[in-house]
Amino acid sequence: MSNKDDQGSTSSPAGRFLDAIDRVIARLEEIIMAVGIILMAVNTIANVIARFLFNHSIIFAEELNSTFILLVTFAGIGYAARHGRHIRMSAIYDQLPDKARKWLMTVIVGVTAFFMLFLAWFSVRYVFDVYSKGRIMPALGVPVYIIYLWVPIGLFVTGVQYALTTVKNIREKDIYLSTDLKEHEAQEMEV
Secondary structure: OOOEOOOOOEOOHHHHHHHHHHHHHHHHHHHHHHHHHHHHHHHHHHHHHHHHHHOOOOOOHHHHHHHHHHHHHHHHHHHHHHOOOOOOOOOOHHHOOHHHHHHHHHHHHHHHHHHHHHHHHHHHHHHHHHHHHOOEOOOOOOEHHHHHOHHHHHHHHHHHHHHHHHHHHHHOOOOEOOOOOEHHHHHHHHO
């Protein structure tokens, strides 16, 4: 039995607080992805124009685009997990009865959560290693570890999304691909 009211929000104060945090993170992901893609396009266009008109590239354009790609990628994995949009290979899964699919989906999202959180922990160690070496981006002059901070943040948010989906699959009767997307709803959207 679910503790959700008609609007889909959790009725307990802790649940409402977590829902609010989740909405803020979702909005931040959307903003980071939209702004990152727009700035990447503007940077690329400006670089092309600079090469065409002045016969020289913008010195920092490549580093800036690398930064935007990293931001968009690691904000995007959390967004994809939140909306059940990751690639699924389901040839065998689709042939299973409901109870077996439910069990398998719970295992899949649980194992994925574990690996995302493990990778987040591992990437934090990597960021500390980069920090200790004092590497900076040559053209921008920005410490590399600041740019790499998005990796553990994105992996952590993704791990949390999959962990929440695991809990949702354990607690609820339906099969959930993400905390808000039931399997049958995803199938209807594909048609």
